[in-house]
Every structure is written in structure tokens, then in C-alpha cells.
Ligand code: VJV
């Protein structure tokens with residue numbers, strides 16, 4: 389292998405669907421696929437492509453999407469265009485498309501691209517051809533079997549986990565996006581082969597409204613869904629300490645054969661939709677902690693609604709996967725450098741802190757309740 393990689397450092401495979409940054413949800417829509425292009429350019433600017441294998445995955449086929457999704461839904465995604473959408477208004481309600489999940493130009497190709505990348509990444513891990521696989525265009529955790537939800541159309545995470553389960557007994561799914569990972573939880577709610585853990589803001593008026601502590605899975609899957617409901621403004625210290633004290637015993641008890649980590653960047657401070665206070669360093673510390681267990685690891689994107697922060701965060705985390713320390717000054721020669729002004733730093737100082745509504749007492753209560761649930765895992 390001709391890569392310049394320190395002895396001992398993991399093999400990392402990076403999946404970037406070509407052109408994934410060129411899709412548009414619409415003029416004022418918060419989701420901007422262009423953030424993937426920004427991320428990719430920053431990754432190249434730091435020369436990280438010289439230290440990992442770079443892949444332009446093929447699109448997922450219809451058959452591959454049907455491993456999870458309903459036939460009529462995939463058929464709808466394949467046929468619908470902004471032009472014929474008006475004639476299909478009956479299907480809009482059924483498949484939940486509209487403001488959050490608009491019909492845009494080449495929507496189906498977009499879905500095939502990000503799902504194809506997560507599938508290729510999962511196959512690479514399954515064949516033990518890499519230690520870590522990264523797809524920042526994936527992580528669309530809200531999509532359901534038969535409908536779109538919360539900016540997500542096909543659930544690349546569920547598809548990737550199903551692929552891993554073909555070769556491995558147990559998969560751990562961890563979700564640090566500020567929204568509840570409802571689509572993945574629902575898909576594996578009855579299974580004891582996939583343990584899902586989501587950290588999220590939980591309140592009646594915050595999307596999607598699920599993810600209460602009391603949602604624990606059912607039947608064989610009872611105790612195999614964990615939810616960590618949080619309030620506005622959680623800070624680095626409380627988040628990291630809660631994350632580690634929950635994930636350490638979860639991994640030791642469940643003993644997964646691989647881990648899928650959804651790294652939604654809307655849990656960062658200054659996000660346009662999110663209301664947490666996490667720094668990029670803290671978000672990355674969660675990735676570093678999970679990596680330290682040295683299990684096959686699939687790293688996915690997700691939310692993130694300030695493009696410059698998303699690109700910084702996911703570049704920093706690509707560096708963490710490689711075991712590298714990146715210079716805080718952004719690289720001299722980097723496309724789109726103007727997006728990162730006025731400071732041009734990888735870790736700009738956080739501004740506009742939101743009041744932390746998570747009391748020490750409440751976080752302690754959550755920690756204790758979750759640890760109690762983990763006791764049931766071994767039967
Ligand atoms: O809160 C909601 C649902 C509504 C109905 C639809 N309107 C547009 C918004 C309120 C109840 N949806 C959330 C969905 C969040 C999805 C997060 C996805 C992820 O990060 O977890 C993973 C990728 C929501 N919050 C904000 C908006 N929707 C929003 C949607 C828009 C918009 C402004 C805000 C759609 C179009 C336009 N502006 C022009």
C-alpha cells in the first residue's frame with residue numbers, strides 16, 4: 389500500500405459520491421448538500437486524501453434500496469420530478485413529501501448516491517478491507533420504510549446496518565445528531581442484533597418528538613434501544629462525560645462486532661436549527677472515544693445547518709480517524725476558503741452561547757436510568 393500512514397494508525401476508506409454537493413433542496417431550505425463539497429475541499433486542503441483510500445462509489449441500485457424500503461415508495465421516488473409532482477399530489481401525503489422533504493431535480497440520483505456510498509463503505513468493512521469507513525453524505529436517519537421524513541428520503545444507515553448484519557452478529561448504532569434517530573430505531577426496534585443509542589434534544593415541539601427515556605425496544609429488542617433526551621444549551625463538559633459514561637458500559641456489555649456512528653453536526657453551537665452548545669473539539673472527542681475501542685467503524689454525516697461549521701467539524705473528525713492533529717490555521721490553498729472567514733481557523737471561538745437548561749441533577753438521573761437498563765442486556 390503506497391499510503392503515508394503512521395505504523396499502527398487505522399486504515400481509513402473515504403467515500404465521496406462525485407457531484408453529491410450539486411443537489412439543491414430549494415432556495416431557502418436549511419439542508420444544503422453543498423456542505424459535502426466544502427467538507428471534501430477542506431479534507432483535500434489538509435492533504436488527508438494522501439493518508440486514506442479515496443472512493444467514488446457507484447449509485448445504489450433499486451434492488452439495494454428495496455432491502456429496506458417499500459416497492460411503491462421507491463417507485464414513487466424514481467418517477468417523481470418537479471414537473472410531474474403536481475399530478476401526483478395524492479402520493480404527497482402518503483409518502484410525506486412537501487416542505488421538509490421537497491421534490492427536487494434528480495432527487496432519485498441523490499438518494500442513490502448517498503445510499504450507494506454508505507453501502508460501499510459497509511461492504512468494505514464487512515470484507516475487513518478497512519478499519520474505518522467514512523461517508524459524510526450519509527446519515528439520513530429519519531427516512532422510514534415507506535415514507536420520507538425530516539430532509540431524509542432513503543435510510544442509508546438502515547441499509548448499511550443490514551449489509552453489516554449479513555456478515556456480523558451484532559451492530560451498535562450511535563447517533564449524536566441533535567435530532568432523534570427515529571428511523572433507525574424503528575427499523576430495529578424488535579431486534580436484539582442491533583442496539584441503537586441516540587443523544588438528542590427532546591421536547592414536544594422539537595422534531596421528531598420521539599426519543600423519550602421510556603422507549604427501550606420491544607419483544608426480542610427490549611432493552612436494545614437507548615434514548616438520551618437532553619435540553620437546550622448542553623455544554624462540552626456535561627455532554628462528553630455523559631456520552632463516555634453511557635457508551636463505555638454499552639460497548640463492554642453489548643460487545644458489538646462493528647459500530648456505526650452518525651455524526652450529525654447540528655449538535656454544535658451556532659447551528660441554525662440546533663440549540664446545543666458543543667464545540668467542534670467536543671463533538672470530535674465523541675468520535676475519538678468510539679474509535680478507541682478499535683472495532684470496525686462506519687462514520688456517517690447527518691444534520692448540520694451552518695455549512696462552514698459542518699465542513700470544519702467533519703474535516704477535524706476525518707483527521708481524528710486518521711490519528712492526525714490538524715493545524716488550527718486552515719490550509720493556504722483551499723477552494724472555498726472565503727467560506728471560513730473572518731478567522732480562517734479550524735476551531736473558531738464559540739459565539740452566542742445558549743443557556744444550559746440541563747441541570748446536573750437531571751443529567752445524573754438520566755445516567756443512572758440508562759445504566760440500570762444496561763443490566764438487562766445480558767438477560
Ligand atoms: O419541525 C419540522 C416539521 C414541521 C412541518 C414542516 N415545516 C416546514 C417545519 C415544521 C413540523 N421539521 C423539522 C425537520 C428537521 C429535520 C432534521 C434532519 C436531521 O438533521 O436530523 C438529519 C438530516 C424542521 N426543522 C426546521 C425545518 N424543518 C425547516 C424546514 C424548512 C424551512 C425552514 C425550517 C423547509 C423549507 C424551507 N424552510 C424553505
Ligand code: CA
Pocket residue numbers: 563564565566567568569586587588
Ligand atoms: Ca441523535
Ligand code: ZN
Pocket residue numbers: 565566567652654690691692
Ligand atoms: Zn438533525
